[in-house]
Amino acid sequence: MTEASMRFEEGEGFARRMDAEDPLRSFREEFLFPQSPQGEPLVYLAGNSLGLQPRRAQQYVQEEMEDWARLGVEGHFHARRPWLPYHENLTGQTARLVGALPLEVVVMNTLSVNLHLMMVSFYRPTRERFKILIEGGAFPSDQYAVASQARFHGFDPKDAVLKLEPRAGEDTLRTEDILETLERHGSEIALVLLGNVNYLTGQAFDMKALTQAAHARGCRVGFDLAHGAGNLRLSLHDDGPDFAVWCSYKYLNGGPGALGGVFIHERHARAEGLPRFEGWWGNDKAIRFQMGPDFVPLPGAEGWQLSNPPIFQLAALRASMELFDRATMPSLRGKGDRLTGYLEFLLDRLPSGFVRITTPRDVKARGSQLSLRFSKDPRRLLTRLSEAGVCCDFRSPDIIRAAPAPLYNSFQDVYRFVKVLESHARD
Known part of the structure; x- marks a missing residue:
């Protein structure tokens, strides 16, 4: 199923179900995640800036x-x-x-x-x-x-x-x-x-x-x-x-x-x-x-x-x-389209005028990144994301780049990210 033909749903249950059905879900365990202030793995959406460390990297170097x-x-x-x-x-x-x-x-x-x-x-x-x-x-x-x-x-x-x-x-x-x-x-x-x-x-x-x-x-x-x-x-x-x-x-x-x-x-x-x-x-x-x-x-x-x-x-x-x-690029791109499409779906349900997606809507004209322009105090939003255990990339003056990488990101990562955005938008 392609991203374009998928029907996304609101609610965390959908994200959990998608993760449970994901044939690539085991690859997430092959990476080391930085920890959030709460001691939990970060929601790491900055793989377009620096990817995570594979577990075997240290062994191979050693x-x-x-x-x-x-x-x-x-x-x-x-x-x-x-x-x-x-x-x-x-x-x-x-x-x-x-x-x-x-x-x-x-x-x-x-x-x-x-x-x-x-x-x-x-x-x-x-x-x-x-x-x-x-x-x-x-x-x-x-x-x-x-x-x-x-x-x-x-x-x-x-x-x-x-x-x-x-x-x-x-x-x-x-x-x-x-x-x-x-x-x-x-x-x-x-x-x-x-x-x-x-x-x-x-x-x-x-x-x-x-x-x-x-x-x-x-x-x-x-x-x-x-x-x-x-x-x-x-x-x-x-x-x-x-x-x-x-x-x-x-x-x-x-x-x-x-x-x-x-x-x-x-x-x-x-x-x-x-x-x-x-x-x-x-x-x-x-x-x-x-x-x-x-x-x-x-x-x-x-x-x-x-x-x-x-x-x-x-x-x-x-x-x-x-x-x-092992994963193959066709499979990874398929999951990447679904993750990015799900992120787009949830962003479109945030309050009007809060965020604008500048990345093309056409899945053939993008990969696993959405560039987002925020109207409400984007630097404070970045701090809020960090405090909530979400890592993204910020570009001045108002752009946050979010990249759900299919090798290690999950649908629940996307859901958690947007929930923090929603909380900021409604404050």
Whole structure:
């Protein structure tokens, strides 16, 4: 049953019944919840900012600590999971998560580092075609990255960075307006870079349609999946962007500052002459330890690696990726649609004018996040939520982002959150 076809009901009994019937309910026990002031697990709706710790993360990191103590440098070859190829433990899981071929993905670095590495290869401006198309409301780090890349190539960001803005009085972008911008400015655009889910509004974009339209006009296409990986059901290979990058500390629960991921489409896997920054770990494994002077890139995304990865971070991320692989993204997205739809249903029954949902109502244009604008003392509301054992994310001046993550959130979490809102609205 889809969210759109479900019939939601008011009352805690419905939430309890939905949790009892949830085939993914056991995954909640795989995570450690911070405690509320009352000593109860938090209603944690901030997984779009930092995901919870998987129970097995500490064990997996501790195993590598023990192998380091026991083996020293020999752990690269003789650890329980040898460190030299350790990142390959996550390759298949990552490919399934984002709808890609194993050749097309690699776990490495952090998001902004990877974004810059990708723009080295895929932002190749000329005098005629030098612009970068982004959302006006893109995450600041992305805005800084594209502006600095434009300046690096000798362009003024005021001329080179083309920003998409919603229509007057609207919160989100219309697909037809993005397509019209591509039609009008396509010959000037070198790179289209969009967050496939906008961090502030929660809007999800039609990646395939936008990729096809941009490619038809000769533009390269990349996506920032910071709020999409582990949230949306993705099909990167079939959708066909040139690249994508993401972090792993939000929906993917890899821990603070966790390693990011990269997708590079198969058509670029062996592209000779494609500029890139080169590093030892991207060199052909067959000759890596010959220490030769010439760089021979590995085929696929691995060829963009620079340095050997941090094993402890990989171990922590592996604990979460195993859960995603077991649950599967189609099942998680189905539950996510039901949770988010239930949240929307309850919010619509709060007193008129108290809260406005700025995230699209169309389930195809969002994931597990609703961005909420409050008319009644939003900062005091945030304090009240915290005192009641509810953790959300606040963005000045009046936006609370609530993200019911389907791996560990429940329908009762959603119900408890809205009951606190209701109490605040009626005071």
